[in-house]
Amino acid sequence: MLTLKRFANPDVTRAFTNIIWLGLERLTQIGVAILISGMVARYFGPDTFGKWQYANTLLLVLSPITWVCGAEILVPTIVNRPPAQLGTVLGSAFALRFYVSAAALLLTWLAIALHVFEPLVGAMLAGLAVTMLFREPFVGVINAWLQSMTYSKPQLLTSMSTAVLKAALVYLLVRTATAPAHFGWLWALESAAIGAVLLIYYARRHGGKLGWHVERSLLKHFASAGTVFWLGLICMYLFLKLDRLMLERAISFADLGRYSAAQQLNENWIMLALMLAQTIAPAFIYRVQDAAQLRRNVWRLSALTAVLMVSGALVLDLLAGFIIRRVFGPGFEGAIEIFRWAVWLSVPAGIEAVSNLIVLKYQAKFVLLTKWLLALAVAFVVNLLAIPRLGAYGPLVGLAAGYLAAVSVNLYYIRFKLRP
Known part of the structure; x- marks a missing residue:
């Protein structure tokens, strides 16, 4: 009876439905991303694909600049203000995000005009960077409004539909032999x-x-x-993309393309750990107030995540050659061994995602900032030492060291916050 009553609660039902839509959207995005990467890699070849991936890396490093006034601030403001003030809240958030995004876009275009980047990388980035003008000001603000109602279906359904349509248009661009420099405008x-x-x-x-x-x-x-929180997210994304930023100066674009192919597949695999964390957070972390129960939940969830990630990494390690050849085709054989090592990063990444839930539950923003600053610094130092010696395998060591540093901060905070 308790279970039936719980599911009869409209808030619980709405949250459960929202989680299902979130899962469908993430799985669709992962599938489409892999499909598009395969088509683009086969069409571009390793060298041009390396430049494409580097342009995407630059975008993902620049994008967090536009995340000022994040959902952790905007959603509670919407919830706590009277409905009559909704237009003022969203209008103010939109104005701030639009000004920041426009400034980031103009600075990016200025850097491209000044030839800061390799010419083809700059041409690709010119189109990709326009996404900053729409993602946070328009999509982000309205998505925060939907989140405040625990009703993300419209945004998720739109995102899934456009992702599938984008894959079809990428196929069309490939079939018509469109110049690689023009592909970024499709993302815009x-x-x-x-x-x-x-x-x-x-x-x-x-x-x-x-x-x-x-x-x-x-x-x-x-x-x-x-x-x-904003600075913490910037540091986090710099950490996640530092490998490609530093490798670009140490290896050829063709080798960078092979490394990026392996890492893109691996990052989609790691995304499943983040999805798992997002799915279990409300029931097992956010709604639990007892410290002892929270400790038990975190350790159990961390152990479960580690087992799942190890099991998945074993399978992906064994199937690495088949996966790389099927997705990226000839010219990317060098990505196989990199992928086999990279998939094991999912273990510390998954544990970090679960243990990070306690940091988010208590809104420990300075802990979040300190953690990703430390992870970024550790990865930077390790990369400086490892890349000259290990080449494309060096950044994997840097990522592993950075994740371990982040997990260490999370565990220290958990012991401090939830001590008996």
């Missing part, structure tokens, strides 16, 4: 389409108009309240 078109659909959806839910307004005091609050 996708982000613009998602933003437009969500804007229309929001307007239809509010009498056919947005009704957004800017409040100066709220604008200042948003600019300052999430600064520490």
Whole structure:
């Protein structure tokens, strides 16, 4: 009876449905990303694919700059303010994000114009960078509104649909032998389409108009309240992409393309650990208040995650040759051994994702910042020492060391926060 009552609760039902849609969206994105990477890699070849991956790496390093006023600040503000102030909250958040995103885009284009990047990398990045103008100001703001209602279905359904359509358009670009420099604009078109659909959806839910307004005091609050979390996320993404940033200066673009092919598959595998953490967090971490029960849940979930990641890594290690050849085709044989080593990074990454839930539960923003600063510094030093000696395998050592540093900070915080 307790279970039936629990599922009869509309909040629990809504949350459970939201989790299902989140899982479907993530699995769709992973499948589409692998499919697109395979098509692009076969069409571009290792050298051009290396430049494409490097342009994407630069985008993923630049994008966190636009994450000012993150969901951890915006969603609670929406929930705690009266419904009549929704337009002011969203309008102020949109204005801040749009100004920051526009500045980031203009600076990126300026760097491209000044030939800071290799010419083809710059041409690819020119289109990719436009996604910053739509993702956070438009998609991010409306998605925060949907999250505040525990109803992300419209955004997730739109994201899945455009991802499938993008894969079809990539196939068309490949079939028509479109120049590699033009591919980035397809990603810009996708982000613009998602933003437009969500804007229309929001307007239809509010009498056919947005009704957004800017409040100066709220604008200042948003600019300052999430600064520490924002810096922490920037450090995290720098850590995750530091391997390619440092490798670009040490190896050829062709070898970078092979390394990136292996890492892209591996990152999609690691994403499953993050999905697992997001799925179990509400029931086993966020809603539990007893410290002893929280400790038990964290250790059990960490052990379960480690077993799952080890089991998956074993399978992927054995199938590495088959997977790389099927997805990327000839010219990427060198990615097989890198992939076999890289999949084992999922073990510390999975444990970090689970133990990080306690940091997020208690909104320990300075712990989050310290952790990723430490992980970034450790990976940087290890890469400096390992890349000259191990080549493309060096950054794997740097990532492993960085993840272990991050896990160590998480575990120290858990022992401090949940001590008996």
